[in-house]
Amino acid sequence: MAETKMAETLNGDSDQPLLTAEGLGKSYGHLMACRDVSFALYPGEVLAIVGESGSGKSTLLQLLSAQLTPSAGSVSYRMRDGVMRDLAALGEAERRFLFRTDWGYVHQDPAMGLRMAVSAGANVGERLMAVGWNHYGRIRDTASSWLERVEIDTGRIDDAPRTYSGGMRQRLQIARNLVTEPRLVFMDEPTGGLDVSVQARLLDLMRNLVSELGLAAIVVTHDLAVARLLSHRVMVMKGGRVIETGLTDQVLDDPCEPYTQLLVSSILPA
Amino acid sequence: MNAPTYNFAYLDEQTKRMIRRAILKAIAIPGYQVPFASREMPMPYGWGTGGVQVTAAILGRDDVLKVIDQGSDDTTNAISIRKFFAKTAGVATTTSTTDATVIQTRHRIPEGALHAGQVLVYQVPIPEPLRFLEPRETETRRMHALGEYGLMHVKLYEDIARFGHIATAYAYPVKVNARYVMDPSPTPKFDNPKMDNCAALQLFGAGREKRIYAIPPHTSVVSLDFEDHPFTRYRFDAPCALCGAGDSYLDEIVTDDKGSRMFVCSDTDYCETRQSQGHRGSESAAPHKERAHG
Ligand SMILES: Nc1ncnc2c1ncn2[C@@H]1O[C@H](COP(=O)(O)OP(=O)(O)O)[C@@H](O)[C@H]1O
Numbered sequence: 272m273a274e275t276k277m278a279e280t281l282n283g284d285s286d287q288p289l290l291t292a293e294g295l296g297k298s299y300g301h302l303m304a305c306r307d308v309s310f311a312l313y314p315g316e317v318l319a320i321v322g323e324s325g326s327g328k329s330t331l332l333q334l335l336s337a338q339l340t341p342s343a344g345s346v347s348y349r350m351r352d353g354v355m356r357d358l359a360a361l362g363e364a365e366r367r368f369l370f371r372t373d374w375g376y377v378h379q380d381p382a383m384g385l386r387m388a389v390s391a392g393a394n395v396g397e398r399l400m401a402v403g404w405n406h407y408g409r410i411r412d413t414a415s416s417w418l419e420r421v422e423i424d425t426g427r428i429d430d431a432p433r434t435y436s437g438g439m440r441q442r443l444q445i446a447r448n449l450v451t452e453p454r455l456v457f458m459d460e461p462t463g464g465l466d467v468s469v470q471a472r473l474l475d476l477m478r479n480l481v482s483e484l485g486l487a488a489i490v491v492t493h494d495l496a497v498a499r500l501l502s503h504r505v506m507v508m509k510g511g512r513v514i515e516t517g518l519t520d521q522v523l524d525d526p527c528e529p530y531t532q533l534l535v536s537s538i539l540p541a
Numbered sequence: 542m543n544a545p546t547y548n549f550a551y552l553d554e555q556t557k558r559m560i561r562r563a564i565l566k567a568i569a570i571p572g573y574q575v576p577f578a579s580r581e582m583p584m585p586y587g588w589g590t591g592g593v594q595v596t597a598a599i600l601g602r603d604d605v606l607k608v609i610d611q612g613s614d615d616t617t618n619a620i621s622i623r624k625f626f627a628k629t630a631g632v633a634t635t636t637s638t639t640d641a642t643v644i645q646t647r648h649r650i651p652e653g654a655l656h657a658g659q660v661l662v663y664q665v666p667i668p669e670p671l672r673f674l675e676p677r678e679t680e681t682r683r684m685h686a687l688g689e690y691g692l693m694h695v696k697l698y699e700d701i702a703r704f705g706h707i708a709t710a711y712a713y714p715v716k717v718n719a720r721y722v723m724d725p726s727p728t729p730k731f732d733n734p735k736m737d738n739c740a741a742l743q744l745f746g747a748g749r750e751k752r753i754y755a756i757p758p759h760t761s762v763v764s765l766d767f768e769d770h771p772f773t774r775y776r777f778d779a780p781c782a783l784c785g786a787g788d789s790y791l792d793e794i795v796t797d798d799k800g801s802r803m804f805v806c807s808d809t810d811y812c813e814t815r816q817s818q819g820h821r822g823s824e825s826a827a828p829h830k831e832r833a834h835g
């Protein structure tokens with residue numbers, strides 16, 4: 272299996288999964304938006320979920336990040352204390368704490384993930400303040416160094432993101448998420464809606480950050496170029512099911528499933 | 542004129558009982574905003590209908606009522622509320638902070654220490670301290686329930702980033718009993734320390750927003766801040782021109798049309814009491830502030 276192969280290439284404590292999904296499904300009335308998804312994600316691993324529009328990618332991401340309650344199956348996560356916990360069994364306070372400390376969530380629309388009327392510094396500092404940081408100078412310094420890491424001019428630290436360009440907003444959203452050093456980041460079409468040149472810069476930045484920080488990430492994208500650049504492994508979805516999974520290069524260069532072959536040859540509209 | 546058709550203190554007994562239940566719950570959970578079925582009062586919302594309803598619900602025949610607005614007993618708002626209860630409840634009224642058993646206030650806490658057995662009723666326009674950054678009521682409720690108050694510091698952070706210091710001067714957020722973050726109503730932050738470990742019961746009523754909250758006597762009330770930007774009180778750096786007080790909250794009064802000014806105590810009862818005790822300021826012969834206002 273790809274999981275075990277992946278695990279061997281990673282070192283340290285990464286031989287145990289960070290997140291597992293078992294028989295995960297979600298139905299809306301008669302529609303099965305997502306069904307019978309099982310996999311394991313290891314520390315430091317980047318998984319791309321690809322498939323055409325409506326195939327269930329976003330639904331799966333929301334199930335994995337406990338924003339949706341599954342109709343079937345379960346998701347477990349290895350907490351910082353090393354204990355594997357069923358997300359459905361976490362209390363609301365624990366789940367929300369996880370969400371703003373050990374996890375990140377990057378939305379396609381930065382307005383969903385940022386406070387547009389609040390300065391960039393406070394946007395980045397919010398998670399720190401939420402976990403009890405109480406020293407303005409240190410919060411600001413940390414925010415400033417994160418702006419640098421995502422290549423935003425620190426002279427813009429007091430400006431609100433509504434004055435930022437689309438690419439800057441997305442980089443700010445990433446900084447805001449990474450400031451608590453999460454181990455897992457969820458991203459839903461993080462480059463969607465951006466110009467091609469802006470996309471390239473963002474992808475480059477994300478790839479560097481993910482490898483420097485040893486982040487695990489689950490990236491939903493309909494853009495196979497994004498999957499190829501960022502991910503170690505891909506899952507191909509169709510009609511709510513995972514129809515093919517494997518190492519990214521293998522799946523994209525040598526797909527088994529006819530559907531994936533169509534997807535890769537860009538015959539299917541993304 | 543016909544005989545009055547209203548009940549003691551205007552509200553009917555059912556309504557008062559409902560408000561008292563909300564008050565009791567508020568006292569049991571210090572700083573927590575308790576929803577209540579706010580009633581129409583014969584005055585506009587901006588006039589403190591929340592405070593008026595709380596006062597109406599707690600007033601007994603033996604109570605002595607004081608009403609202040611910006612520290613003064615003699616503004617139109619204070620006078621009309623005092624008259625309202627004198628007429629509808631027939632209670633004694635006073636301007637003396639010491640003699641009052643119930644003090645309804647807008648914008649100030651009296652200077653003199655309150656004593657056990659007194660109740661301070663605040664008129665509150667916006668009870669939700671998180672509203673500034675989070676407009677969704679479902680979300681602010683969840684934040685209170687889970688004690689997630691990082692957002693309050695975001696607001697203070699923004700102040701410092703913009704002005705170099707915490708510029709919030711009124712409605713400065715506090716944490717009550719080490720649990721709920723509360724908006725102390727638009728009192729100046731100078732008054733915040735008086736809420737801490739106060740001997741009197743403090744009740745807050747928001748009419749339009751239909752919320753009641755409370756600080757029971759001797760409860761801890763801490764103003765939020767940063768380690769490197771600690772909470773500070775603020776007053777004009779001057780003695781009162783009328784009574785010489787160097788520790789009271791001051792209003793700046795324009796004394797003529799040439800722009801002359803003086804600083805006098807905002808708490809008129811405190812100022813007059815000091816003057817009657819022989820304390821003097823630089824302008825003691827000058828007209829007192831109501832005349833200056835008029
Ligand atoms: N809240 C919802 N209610 C009903 N149907 C939904 C809801 N969310 C998604 N769906 C449906 O589930 C399917 C999968 O949607 P989604 O997960 O958004 O796909 P993708 O992200 O791959 O485009 C689609 O048919 C969509 O219309």
Ligand SMILES: [Mg+2]
Binds near residue numbers: 329
């Ligand atoms: Mg989607």
Ligand SMILES: [Zn+2]
Binds near residue numbers: 789815
């Ligand atoms: Zn004075």
